């Protein structure tokens with residue numbers, strides 16, 4: 001599986017040059033019933049040790065890794081590749097109001113995180129986060145105040161980010177899928193039933209009303225978990 005991903009990502013620079021945006025991998029861990037947390041803000045250990053290592057290998061193959069501010073506040077992740085040898089990806093946090101805590105572990109990385117934000121963010125807050133090593137990136141807002149992800153992808157493309165791994169949480173997963181910009185999906189599916197926070201929050205459909213279907217599917221056991229990979233016709 002990792003060799004397939006490596007081969008696909010070796011084309012990411014060409015993809016970014018053609019489309020102007022990074023090649024996007026959506027990757028997260030879910031239970032058999034599609035839960036990614038016990039409830040919003042209550043993290044849950046889902047992947048086994050082998051799948052965790054696989055996830056770190058995936059991270060090392062991408063230029064950048066993205067999560068929403070909900071995940072930073074809930075899980076305080078490091079988003080590094082500490083279980084394998086390889087480069088840490090550039091961290092990107094989607095955070096329209098700059099709620100990233102100054103104590104967040106992502107601020108301790110060697111390269112500070114990029115905070116995709118909007119004009120609604122407080123200027124003093126931006127300066128405090130900059131002093132902690134972060135780089136706020138002001139972008140257009142959607143009508144609900146959230147960051148315009150299309151504008152973010154254009155900005156990342158212009159910053160020479162060839163490949164982007166999107167790890168969650170639920171709102172971010174839903175927004176990326178709804179926007180049609182995901183190129184490949186790589187899920188860890190653990191043998192758990194949780195009845196918790198669903199990975200995808202609202203119905204997704206193509207313009208013809210069909211659900212999104214993965215192509216070129218592969219499935220591999222990974223310890224007690226399954227890794228499922230497939231491609232979506234990303235619209236860039």
Ligand SMILES: NC(=O)c1ccc[n+]([C@@H]2O[C@H](COP(=O)([O-])OP(=O)(O)OC[C@H]3O[C@@H](n4cnc5c(N)ncnc54)[C@H](OP(=O)(O)O)[C@@H]3O)[C@@H](O)[C@H]2O)c1
Nearest residue numbers: 028029037041068070071096146147168169170171172175
């Ligand atoms: N199992 C896994 O692999 C996995 C991975 C990651 C997270 N999780 C779980 O997911 C949960 C967090 O998910 P979540 O849905 O609460 O938060 P999230 O998806 O991490 O972040 C969502 C927040 O991002 C901001 N945002 C800005 N622009 C956005 C846009 N265009 N689309 C979507 N969000 C945008 C919004 O906050 P503002 O309005 O403040 O900007 C929004 O509430 C946690 O419980 C965590 O444990 C699980």
